[in-house]
């Protein structure tokens with residue numbers, strides 16, 4: 001991810017965060033406890049929304065140095081003592097097996113190089129009774145005009161937006177990885193560029 005993209009990321013996302021993302025994050029994270037890993041935590045958009053339980057231990061992994069430096073700054077500014085920052089990618093999570101009660105991703109499955117490897121790693125580090133929480137923008141319905149434009153512009157968008165794919169069928173990837181989706185909502189991401197508006201958010205468990 002370029003320095004420029006990272007530098008302006010929060011500013012570019014502000015309208016969308018205010019319009020819907022903050023509320024969605026809050027709702028998804030309200031019951032988390034124990035050990036939680038956030039993969040691709042970016043600049044820390046969800047940091048303030050985690051519950052303040054003393055029993056919650058948060059691990060944030062962010063492989064991009066330019067995003068991670070902003071993340072570390074926010075952790076330090078907020079004096080968060082229950083947060084550790086890691087630099088590993090989703091494809092190779094630096095953790096033992098069966099370690100986390102929760103793994104959370106937001107707007108990350110679109111950007112990882114290898115979504116199958118990343119989901120397999122999430123499975124590996126999640127406890128057998130753990131929960132996988134996701135909030136992702138995804139491919140539009142096959143055959144729709146939005147999907148055709150997502151397919152056409154995907155190559156260029158990836159170059160501009162830190163490897164973000166417009167047309168990932170993330171719900172199917174989650175199922176293929178062996179998760180059972182127990183809650184899912186499909187909703188349009190308001191105040192966002194038209195081609196990234198279709199989203200899914202919800203909860204999955206290991207089968």
Ligand SMILES: C[S@@+](CC[C@H](N)C(=O)[O-])C[C@H]1O[C@@H](n2cnc3c(N)ncnc32)[C@H](O)[C@@H]1O
Pocket residue numbers: 001039040041042043044045046061062063064067088089090091105106107108111112113114162164
């Ligand atoms: C669109 S940003 C989302 C950031 C944050 N999760 C949020 O909701 O604001 C995508 C993030 O995924 C990270 N990322 C890209 N490739 C990754 C990988 N292979 N493993 C983990 N994170 C990755 C990027 O560095 C970036 O911080």
